[in-house]
Amino acid sequence: MTERRFVRIQTELPGPKSAAVLKKKESYVAAPLSTYAPFIIKESKGALIEDLDGNRFIDFTGGWGCLAVGQRNDRVVTALHEQLDRFLHTDFTAVPYTPFVELAEMLCERTLIDGERKAAFFNSGAEAVENAVKIARAYTRRKAILVFDNAFHGRTLLAMTMTHKANPYKIGFGPFAPEVYRLPYPNVYRNGVTAKEIEERMLSLVNPSDVAVMVVEPVIGEGGFLVPPDWFLPAMRELAD
Known part of the structure; x- marks a missing residue:
């Protein structure tokens, strides 16, 4: 990519070369692995992606979070x-x-x-979550898991149970894992939930002496990119203690 400072669209999307690969995908790749971008990547650098037909785009996905320093960062490429x-x-x-x-x-x-x-270290977020729960259960000899509204934790059985949304993640995949209890997550725009209300919800759902672990996203991602108020994480630390 010699020209790296601008976006360029020079064909319909998908272009003919990308369209050919996407058509082949429909024949050979499992249907649940749907794609979002209407093109096939050829090369990338920094924040730009170029497809098979020479179109150039800004990469807002960042490999869904694992390319924080951009595509083909020079230091990363050298280390590889x-x-x-x-x-x-x-x-x-x-x-x-x-x-x-x-x-x-x-x-x-x-x-x-x-x-x-x-x-x-594990292979995916879901695998990390499942192993964190296993470690907590083995250490505490307790079973209950506390999670929060709007959470996304993965697509394996337990992680999917811990995830909030039924659609698109959980429809048709039950029965789900037991001993998962959901608490409200504060949303400064939509609700004014307090630490006291979270504690009361917990007490209404489960005996605290049965709780092995609380799993919380410091910032909700898939559930709406929600930044909690400053009191939230310290209060949950205190509640867990």
């Missing part, structure tokens, strides 16, 4: 090439490697938690 020159892949539980330990150390040092901290 250096790693490929050393080795490609092992399972850490079989043959451990240094960057895994270094990343765990970095995260633990930056996590605002008192006491001992350890990290683990």
Whole structure:
């Protein structure tokens, strides 16, 4: 991409080359894997994506969140090439490697938690949520899970149960996992829910002595990009304690 500073649309969307691939997709890719962009990517750089037909777009998806420094960031590309020159892949539980330990150390040092901290890495958000619940249940020997309105936690069985929206995530996939209890999430635009009201809802749903874990998004994403008031997370920390 030699010209990187402008958007360019030079065909109908999808263009003929993208349309051919999208048509093939309908024959060979499972139907639930629907796509949002009406084109097929050819290359990318920074905040721009170019498709097979030479159209250029601004990338507002960022790989759904994992490209915070943009497409093909120079430092990231260099690091990837250096790693490929050393080795490609092992399972850490079989043959451990240094960057895994270094990343765990970095995260633990930056996590605002008192006491001992350890990290683990998983393949997806849903897998991370499921394992967090497993760890909490094993440690506390309790079963109940507290989640919040508008939450999205993933598409595996337990994570889907913890997710709020039925449509499009849960229709036709029940029965769902037990011991999941939903609390109101404060929305400064839509409601004035208080910490006291959240606590009262919890007490009406479950015995606190049965609660293993509270899972909360610091900022609601899929459920509407909701930033909670400043009191919310400290109050939930106090409630959990």
